[in-house]
Amino acid sequence: MSIHHVDIVRAELADFVDDLTAVRQPTQPFxxxxxxxxxxxxxxxxxxxxxxxxxVFGNTPEQLADEYDQYEPGSIFITVxxxxxxxxxxxxxxxxxxxxxxxxLDDVLAGWGVPLPELLARVDNGxxxxxxxxxxxxxxxxxxxxxxxLGLVTQALLQTLTMLxxxxxxxxxxxxxxxxxxxxxxxxxxxxFDAFPGVDAREYLGxxxxxxxxxxxxxxxxxxxxxxxxxxxxxxxxxxxxPVISTPSWEEAVALVASVASMPSSSATRTPxx
Numbered sequence: 001m002s003i004h005h006v007d008i009v010r011a012e013l014a015d016f017v018d019d020l021t022a023v024r025q026p027t028q029p030f031x032x033x034x035x036x037x038x039x040x041x042x043x044x045x046x047x048x049x050x051x052x053x054x055x056v057f058g059n060t061p062e063q064l065a066d067e068y069d070q071y072e073p074g075s076i077f078i079t080v081x082x083x084x085x086x087x088x089x090x091x092x093x094x095x096x097x098x099x100x101x102x103x104x105l106d107d108v109l110a111g112w113g114v115p116l117p118e119l120l121a122r123v124d125n126g127x128x129x130x131x132x133x134x135x136x137x138x139x140x141x142x143x144x145x146x147x148x149x150l151g152l153v154t155q156a157l158l159q160t161l162t163m164l165x166x167x168x169x170x171x172x173x174x175x176x177x178x179x180x181x182x183x184x185x186x187x188x189x190x191x192x193f194d195a196f197p198g199v200d201a202r203e204y205l206g207x208x209x210x211x212x213x214x215x216x217x218x219x220x221x222x223x224x225x226x227x228x229x230x231x232x233x234x235x236x237x238x239x240x241x242x243p244v245i246s247t248p249s250w251e252e253a254v255a256l257v258a259s260v261a262s263m264p265s266s267s268a269t270r271t272p273x274x
Contacts (some may be wrong), residue, residue: 014086016044019024021083024128026246028178029083030152032160034253035258045077045091046122053141057178057206067103067205072099076257078160080153080245082144089144090153090159095166102134104174108212109243112199122197123214130262131171135161138181157232158189159207160253163236165217167254168261173215178207190228192220 020033020041034040056248059067068075079093095102096264120127144153165173175193177185179201186193193213204210224232233242236248 004140010087013044013088015046015082015085016040017083017088020044020081022072023249024246026083028242028244028246030244031081031083031112031246032155032156032248033079034164034248034256035075035077035079036256038071039256039270041079042075042077044081044088045079045093046077046141048088048091049093049137050269052141053137053206055142059206069135071095071100071103073102075136076259076260078157078164080144082157088139088141091137092135092139093137094161095136096257096263097130097132098260102129102132102174103136103213104134104176106109107176107204108199110197111202112212113202114196114199119126119199119212122199123194128171131169131269133165133170133173135173135175135177135180138177142211143239152241152244156241159235159238159241160247161219162221163238163247163250163254163259166236170217172217174214175215176204176210176215178204179209182211182213190220190226190231195256 009133012135021031024031033041033044035045050064053064055059074095074097076094076096078094079088080090081087082089085109095104098265105116105119108119109116138154138157140153140157141153147153164170173192177193180194196212196214199212201209201211221232221236224235230240238250
C-alpha cells in the first residue's frame with residue numbers, strides 16, 4: 001500500500017469521524033457511536049473489522065464480504081472512536097432479529113452439523129429468537145488492546161451492548177468466539193457465556209479453535225450484581241466511563257436498533273437508565 005493511498009484512507013476516516021462528532025461535539029477523548037449498516041458511520045466499524053480480521057485470522061476483505069454481506073440488513077455497528085486521532089479504535093457488529101437471520105446459528109449448522117432446533121433444545125425450551133442478538137464480530141485495533149486489564153475500548157463496546165440490550169429487551173446472546181477471546185471475556189467480565197452442550201471448539205474462519213456460545217442477559221446481570229458491583233454499574237447502569245468516553249443518547253440508540261430489528265414479541269422496548 002503506497003503512502004499516498006494511506007493518506008487517502010486516513011483522510012476518509014477523518015471525514016467519517018467529523019460527520020459523527022458534528023452533532024454531539026463531545027469533549028471526551030473517546031466516543032461510542034451506534035450505526036445502521038447503511039449509514040456512513042458504519043464504515044468506521046468495517047474498517048476496524050477488516051484490518052483486525054486480516055491481521056489475526058488472515059481473512060481478506062473479499063472473504064469477509066462473502067461471509068457477512070447477506071447479514072448487512074440486520075447489522076448494527078457499535079464503534080469506539082479516538083477523537084484526537086480521528087480514527088476508529090474498535091467495533092462490534094451485532095446482528096439483531098431480522099429477515100437476514102443470525103450468522104452464528106447458521107454457521108453452527110454449516111460447521112458443526114447441528115440443526116437449529118436441536119442446538120437450542122440442548123440448552124432449554126426457553127428460546128425466543130425475537131429476543132436474541134448475535135455478537136457477530138468484536139474487533140479492537142492493535143494500539144488499543146489492553147494487556148494488564150480489560151481495555152477501555154472493549155469496556156466501552158460491552159457497555160454499549162448491554163445498555164442497548166437492556167433498553168431493547170434482549171433475552172439471550174449467541175456468538176462464535178475464538179477461544180483466547182472467549183477465555184479473556186469469561187475471566188474479565190464475569191462469565192457471560194455458556195457452551196452449547198455437545199458442541200466442541202473447531203477451526204472456524206481462520207481461527208484454529210472457536211466455540212459456539214450463548215448467554216443470558218439477566219443471568220449475567222444478576223451474577224455481576226452479586227459478585228462484581230463495579231462491573232455491574234459499568235455494564236448495566238452505563239456508569240464509570242464518563243470522564244473519557246462520550247456515549248450516545250441511550251433512548252435514541254435503542255430507537256435506531258428498533259428501526260432495524262424485528263421488535264420483541266412479548267414486551268415493548270424501554271429506555272435504559274444511565
